Amino acid sequence: NAGVTQTPKFQVLKTGQSMTLQCAQDMNHNSMYWYRQDPGMGLRLIYYSASEGTTDKGEVPNGYNVSRLNKREFSLRLESAAPSQTSVYFCASSSPSGADTQYFGPGTRLTVL
Amino acid sequence: GQSLEQPSEVTAVEGAIVQINCTYQTSGFYGLSWYQQHDGGAPTFLSYNALDGLEETGRFSSFLSRSDSYGYLLLQELQMKDSASYFCAVSPQAGTALIFGKGTTLSVSS
Numbered sequence: 001n002a003g004v005t006q007t008p009k010f011q012v013l014k015t016g017q018s019m020t021l022q023c024a025q026d027m028n029h030n031s032m033y034w035y036r037q038d039p040g041m042g043l044r045l046i047y048y049s050a051s052e053g054t055t056d057k058g059e060v061p062n063g064y065n066v067s068r069l070n071k072r073e074f075s076l077r078l079e080s081a082a083p084s085q086t087s088v089y090f091c092a093s094s095s096p097s098g099a100d101t102q103y104f105g106p107g108t109r110l111t112v113l
Numbered sequence: 114g115q116s117l118e119q120p121s122e123v124t125a126v127e128g129a130i131v132q133i134n135c136t137y138q139t140s141g142f143y144g145l146s147w148y149q150q151h152d153g154g155a156p157t158f159l160s161y162n163a164l165d166g167l168e169e170t171g172r173f174s175s176f177l178s179r180s181d182s183y184g185y186l187l188l189q190e191l192q193m194k195d196s197a198s199y200f201c202a203v204s205p206q207a208g209t210a211l212i213f214g215k216g217t218t219l220s221v222s223s
Contacts, residue, residue, distance in 0.1 A: 033210060040121075042200060042215035043156065050208065058210060090155060100144065100204045102211060104155040 002026055004105035006091050012111045013081045021076040021108050023091030031094045032074035033102065034058075034066060036087040043090065049074055081112045115139045117214035119201055124220045125191050133186045133217045135201035143204040145177050145184045146211065150198045159186070159199075188219070196221045 004025045013019060025032065033048040045058030049068040063085060065077045074093075078085060088109050092102040117137045125131040135145070144163040148156040162168055162177035162184060174187040188195055198218050202211040 031208065031210075035213075040215065043213040045210050045212075048210045100146070100208065100211065101158045101161070102148075102156075104157070106155050 004091055004093055004103050006089075006105035006108050008108060009106065010109050012113065013078075014113050015082060017081050018077065018079050019081065020078075021089055021091075021110075022073070023075065023105055024073045025091075025093040025103070026072065027093060027095070027103065028071070029093035029095045029103075030071070032068065033092045033094075034064075034074070034076045035090045035092065036060065036085075037090060037107075038087050046076065046089075081110075083112045086110060086112045115203075115205070115212050117201055117203060117212060119199075119214045119217045121215070122218045122220070124222070127191055127193060127221060127223050129191050130187065130189050131191060131219065133188075133199050133201075133219070135184050135186075135214055137182050137184075137201070137203050137212075137214075139203050139205050139212060141205035142179065142182075143207050145175070146202045146204070147173075147175055147186045148200045148202060148213075150200065150216070152197070156200060191221050193221050193223065195219060 007022045034046040035043040047066040049055045052071045067075045090107050091105040094102045119135045146161045147159040150156040160175040167176045172189045177184040198216040200216045201214045
């Protein structure tokens with residue numbers, strides 16, 4: 001039982017390049033999330049998916065697209081990377097319960113030059 | 114708007130007790146959670162309050178007052194390994210995305 005996995009762990013891009021961050025969970029959770037974390041800014045929600053086939057914008061969706069490929073996988077795409085997208089990206093999943101506990105992946109550290 | 118306020122930094126010594134406060138202003142409220150994040154790691158769930166009162170889990174306790182839109186995380190018998198960032202988070206509705214505070218960095222010294 002791996003929990004939430006993310007690939008890659010580290011990535012360096014040049015401005016204008018594109019890439020996809022992959023996330024998968026094996027806990028049969030319905031909901032999945034993408035956050036970015038910048039120093040002093042906490043965790044900011046980019047997009048989330050309450051169930052397979054649905055996605056919704058979060059607080060900072062500009063410059064990103066997502067795909068909920070199936071119940072297990074939720075990918076985040078940067079079409080044209082910008083230096084402002086340099087950040088640590090976390091994927092998380094949760095299942096409806098009293099606590100809405102979210103389980104986070106290890107993160108992807110992205111640098112855009 | 115929606116906001117959660119918590120202190121940016123707290124320092125303490127080993128064996129002490131520390132309280133991290135969180136006040137929130139959100140369009141809805143279903144529950145308050147606390148997450149811990151060590152440097153370079155991922156956030157991990159610590160505790161959750163949906164009703165007023167104190168929830169205790171070992172050395173950690175969390176409190177909620179819905180009427181005051183306020184909660185706190187209490188850490189007792191502090192250890193060096195408790196040095197980390199602590200985030201409060203609100204569930205505006207059941208099953209929706211959490212809203213996180215900006216985090217409190219706790220430094221524990223010997």
